[in-house]
Amino acid sequence: MVSYRTPLGRARGLGSAKHGAGHWVSERISSIALVPLVIWAVYGVLRLAAGDYGFAVHWVQQPLNATLLVLTLAISFWHMQSGMRVVVEDYIHKALTKSALLLLNLFVCGLAGALAIFSILKVALGGA
Amino acid sequence: MTEASSTPRERPVSPHLVTGGLGSPPLWRWHITMWTSILHRATGVALYVGALIAAVWAIALAEGPDAYALFKSLLGSIPGKVVMFGLTVCVFYHLANGVRHLVWDTGHGLDVKSANASAIVVFAFAAAATLAIWGIAGMTGAL
Numbered sequence: 001m002v003s004y005r006t007p008l009g010r011a012r013g014l015g016s017a018k019h020g021a022g023h024w025v026s027e028r029i030s031s032i033a034l035v036p037l038v039i040w041a042v043y044g045v046l047r048l049a050a051g052d053y054g055f056a057v058h059w060v061q062q063p064l065n066a067t068l069l070v071l072t073l074a075i076s077f078w079h080m081q082s083g084m085r086v087v088v089e090d091y092i093h094k095a096l097t098k099s100a101l102l103l104l105n106l107f108v109c110g111l112a113g114a115l116a117i118f119s120i121l122k123v124a125l126g127g128a
Numbered sequence: 129m130t131e132a133s134s135t136p137r138e139r140p141v142s143p144h145l146v147t148g149g150l151g152s153p154p155l156w157r158w159h160i161t162m163w164t165s166i167l168h169r170a171t172g173v174a175l176y177v178g179a180l181i182a183a184v185w186a187i188a189l190a191e192g193p194d195a196y197a198l199f200k201s202l203l204g205s206i207p208g209k210v211v212m213f214g215l216t217v218c219v220f221y222h223l224a225n226g227v228r229h230l231v232w233d234t235g236h237g238l239d240v241k242s243a244n245a246s247a248i249v250v251f252a253f254a255a256a257a258t259l260a261i262w263g264i265a266g267m268t269g270a271l
Binding site: 026032035048049052057060083108112120122123 | 228
């Protein structure tokens with residue numbers, strides 16, 4: 001049967017979806033943001049490790065600390081979701097196992113990140 | 129008719145990580161840049177667990193003084209300190225090597241000599257920063 005579709009028409013939709021670099025770029029952007037945030041977080045852990053519960057609550061209630069904590073957590077969980085996704089895609093080749101692990105990775109990061117950020121906001125806004 | 133060579137010409141082989149066959153030497157010598165690449169991924173996976181520990185910290189803080197005291201006693205125990213020390217190494221390694229990757233992304237430092245040199249810088253930074261932070265922790269009563 002003769003196809004009346006043009007070569008261009010047949011090729012359309014089979015190639016790049018034009019967002020192939022999106023994952024790569026988002027990993028880079030989150031890593032650039034995490035450079036200063038992680039250095040700040042190491043300093044934060046040092047302060048918190050030396051203090052007790054009262055100090056931790058007081059520390060988290062500072063607007064700058066609360067903001068940087070939320071940003072560090074959100075970007076970290078996004079970044080690690082991206083990274084683990086590549087690890088799964090590289091090593092797991094069974095379609096069902098791969099999909100299950102990718103979903104698990106996404107849900108673990110989403111749930112843990114949301115719980116952590118909600119907890120910080122609760123303490124920062126005086127609920128603790 | 130000319131006689132064909134009795135021994136077949138050695139075929140080119142793809143460089144496997146492990147060995148060229150039973151008893152034969154590895155086809156690929158271990159390079160420092162291979163270590164930095166593998167360790168970047170390994171430390172990333174370890175930091176995944178570290179981020180989950182950070183989430184537990186936030187939840188314990190929101191839970192109240194008792195949960196927070198329990199969390200601190202767990203991390204303050206000997207196994208807890210070992211985990212925290214390991215995570216410190218991972219943070220600084222992944223941070224330094226991540227910056228190395230960002231520099232590479234600009235197209236700089238990709239030649240073998242620079243890549244080997246920056247690998248050594250990354251290892252040295254991770255070791256020095258870890259020791260410095262644990263030294264500060266010891267001096268400020270964080271241990």
